[in-house]
Amino acid sequence: MILSEEEIDRTLRHGPWPPAVTLDPSNRVSGNANAIALGEVLFSDPVLSKDGAMSCSSCHQPGRDFTDGVARAEGRKTLDRNTQALWNLAGQRWFGWSGDSDSLWAQNLTPLLNPAEMGHDAHSVQSAFLESAHRPEYEVLFGDLSLESALETTVNVSKVLAAYIETLRSGKTSFDHFRDALAQGDMKMAAQYPEPAQRGLQIFIGRGNCAFCHSGPAFTNGEFHDAAVPYLLKQGRVDPGRAEGIDRLLGSPFTLNGDFTDDPRKSGAWAVRNVRFQHGNFGIFRVPTLRRAARTSPYMHDGSLPDLAAVVQHYDKIDMERLHSDGEAILRPLGLSDQDAENLEAFLKTLSDD
Structure with missing residues (x-):
């Protein structure tokens, strides 16, 4: 020694x-076996891209430890950042390289609704699921899909994905x-x-x-x-990092302080309520x-x-x-x-x- x-x-x-398993109070299907099973299937299903051309696993490849092995992710174009692995995300406070989100389910909305990635909007997500073979499993969890707003469906899909990703714990x-x-x-x-x-x-x-x-x-x-x-991407373009993340976080309706959390106490909302921009946030x-x-x-x-x-x-x-x-x-x-x-x-x- x-x-x-x-x-x-x-x-x-x-x-x-490993740490003790804790459920996410902001996600009502966290830890739900049916949600985990559906989330695992959806993770590799191109129904989550508007044109059916890619899935979550296109970049987060299970055989590559949920990364893609390239410097910067390839969506519908080359993105600005490296694909992060998905291990051990349960229980974190911030998500993404710049902390755009304060929950795992909210982070899932970023690639889903990004035109450069999955390319969906809320209405196209709901339309895809109304016609999808996954509709019965979805309705076991959330009820009649046709009675929901498009935004509710989109958030619910992201929560199903989160239920699965939470289970990716290293040994x-x-x-x-x-x-x-x-x-x-x-x-x-x-x-x-x-x-x-x-x-x-x-x-x-x-x-x-x-x-x-x-x-x-x-x-x-x-x-x-x-x-x-x-943080220079190319001539005339920089990656603002956390500075941009804070702007997006404070402008998002999908935070732990918003209406889409399932936690009536909003117990995790203190972080987003207190975050403030500082000059030093740029490029971190x-x-x-x-x-x-x-x-x-x-x-x-x-x-x-x-x-x-x-x-x-x-x-x-x-x-x-x-x-x-x-x-x-x-x-x-x-x-x-x-x-x-x-x-x-x-x-x-x-x-x-x-």
Whole structure:
């Protein structure tokens, strides 16, 4: 064992895993077996695109860990951002790279109604389901589809999808077995965790300061930070990141503070009620989980880093000129040796070997 007592304490904060299953009070079909089954079928059904040309699984491919393996997603055109994996989304506060939504079901509406992606509008969604083979299963959950407004149908479809996506939870990894052994004081079991991964973990929770953003059992704080990644898309076009996300969030009727939540207490609405734009929001993006990240290259919001080695090098030699002058000032070049970089990568891989 090469970890100090303080390092063991920091390691224990990244668990236990997996977390307890909790239902989404804003989605009345969360955890419903019929909704989960229908959502899984719909996920790969082109009925969710207006012209029947694509499905959710076109970009979120199950065989690629619910990503697509390309730098920026391909919808009806090349989109601005990388396709995020769908693992472990249940219970998060914000969704999407820029936090446009505060619930998983609301986030599902973004690609569904985006002309550059699925291309539907509320009326075309309802028309598609009125003629769909899925109508009986839908009506078991929500009643007579023909009596709903088109917007109600569209939101209900998004909630069915959310019920399925909530079930995409990654399992225990070798890191988790190591962490649990430490918690139990079983040093013999803990010693089975490879030494290079332990040394990488020391960097992660120590001088690398990676755990500042990639914190907790899910290895993300779920918030927005500046990772010094360029947000210039092409000459004359930039990706505003969280700044745009806040605008969309505050202008959306589909938040936890709106009329489409199924939670009468609106218990999660405090976040959207209190979010405010700040200059530092421009060009920052949501911190992704590191669980199963080794399987979901390329990386960053623009897909600009092809593999984990490139990610480690990015943070090792980070360009301080690309960081906000009024930002958090938490990043510094790490000065890693070649062996340090290999050890850090070895640790990251143990978050994906479930």
